[in-house]
Amino acid sequence: MRIALSGNPNSGKTTLFNAITGKIEHVGNWPGVTVAKKEGDLKKSLNQSGKKIRVVDLPGAYSLTPFTSEESITSDFVKNEKPDVIINIVDTANLSRSLFFTTQLLELGIPVVVALNKSDLLGKKGIAINSIELAEKLGCPVVEIAAISGKGLPELIEKVFAATGKGQLTPFRGIDLRGADRAAVEIDTLERFAFVDKLVRLIEGREFSSHKQTRQDAADRIVANKYLGIPIFAAVIYLVFSISQAYLGPLFADFLVDWIDNFYEYVEGLLGADVSPVLSSLLLDGIIGGVGAVMGFLPLIMVLFFLLALLEDSGYMARVAVVMDRYLKRVGLSGKSIIPMVIGTGCAIPGVMATRTIRDARQRRTTAMLTPFMPCGAKLPVIALFAGVFFSDAAWVGTSMYFMAILIIILGALIVQRITNEGPAKSYFILELPDYRMPSFRRALITMFSRAQAFIVRAATIILLCNAAVHMMQTFTWSFQVVEPGMEHTSILAGISSPFAFLFIPLGFGAWQLAAAAIAGFIAKENVVGTLAVVYGITNFIDTEEFVLVSGAGDVAAVMGLTSVAALAYLMFNLFTPPCFAAIGAMNAEMESKKWLWAGVSFQFGMGYTVAFVAYQVGTLLTTGSFGAGVIPGLIFVSVLAGIIVVLARNSEQRAKTDLKGAA
């Protein structure tokens, strides 16, 4: 038996799905979080039948005539896969809009049970719904629930079992839209809305005044204000980075690093002095040391994701999308592009996948190309490491990298706009702002542990394997002899990374060790930290004695041989060059164009190189009075990149003019 969960975006489908299956799928207090169907089994505590009941969570849809790819997932599923029962989740605060979709579901002939979600907020909002009369008029069971607290769920499942195998009445029969022309579709839509309006007037009572300002409205006037919105967002992000990377995060990190150090010493003691130095070093420095160095940042990341989850759940991030829409629209994107970017702060892959909610193909591809610039969870250890080693105030580095990413995204969108010769976005960004609410600590904790689990699995798999490989390549020469002390430049690793290091001289980090770490970062960004730990023989980046982010920061900086400016350039290069291979794979899936994919990856390389070059050379000029090494070749390279963009933009403009003349 299969139950489909279907309803409008942000009606609480995934919250209900998690509540009745016990799963922990990502939920967000805004529309468009779910972009693919998810499946799980009904919890045993709710399933009295003893049979296996499959529950399918579908992406939100406003109608069965889909406009976006995730809406077509819902439409295709309910029409073609014929679930046994559909639970239609209806947001009680938006009854008119929700019931439009309900009337379409009722026409399919599949039993429908309407779940009036967020019913616990009805009294607070001054809304009263006569659910008994609604059930009579619709011809299907209606149950008041609150998915967030679990209220009404046993009754809902009971009604689902009762409805199984029965037919479905149809209170409104529209025309068959297959092959119908536009006028017929419009007439059908108007008639359906008229039916729904009449129904809502009958069963709903509201106590409100349209000119009465609520506290929510007052908060929006400040938070989403044209001038105050961005400074408030900057302050919020600064606070998040301060708490996670300067205060609470290191406090917890201290315990973990202490434990890793003890484990290292324990294994070292077990091995004793008789074991081969190559094997001992591989296990201790390559595997335990490399993975341990990355793992040390886990508490910082957990605190950061906990805080970001609270922000998202409170409804604040939806306001950020509205604030950013103003700027993104001018460069050919829209506020809808912000949603993938915010999701991308967790991991670039679901962020890129979330671009499928964007209807316009060019906007979708541009957003998929630019979303990986956001600092994802894998990049955070790199930020934390460099902020701690080279800059005394860790919080401003993270915050500035966050906003730097937004600036690069805007600049990138502007460049794509010029190359594709598109004007400002023509589509309007309409987002139903969710109510502000007290964020749920439970959901934030679930998000935090889910992210922590991902981080640990990555550290124990891909990071471990890369660190072991890096260590082996550093231990042996090309003739498979063990590298002599002081002759590390003869190692396989140095041989592979030295040509790349040469290219990085204009960026201020021409050492092969740094080049090796940057290259390893393309497999997974955490590898930058792990590889630096392996090649420089550092096992603990976090102090265990004091609550200072990085131990012996001066020593670590000296070993790396970087100035603060070069370190900033190195950090920017690692953050703003292409993401990991897995994210590039996701870009490929969403862009559906090899031309766009290769252009996107080349653009990301060019952007990362240019940003790092400008940061290093300008920073060096300001701090020392002269440019850094390799300024001329770097300038030539960056000028060539800029020249390519100018030529592409001109060609595009010429083509557009020719097309216009041809059309005239």
Added chain:
Amino acid sequence: MLVNVITFAVIVLIIAAACTKLVIDKKKGRACSGCPHSRHGNKGFNCPGQ
């Protein structure tokens, strides 16, 4: 000698476990190992394992 064999076996075991986990995740359609939200198949709804 024995301690070298044991150490080598432990290293091989660790690496094999990491590789196995990656292969299993790949088969489940996870683009990013460990990440619960990164399963992706085709753009349509028939995502394997979802």
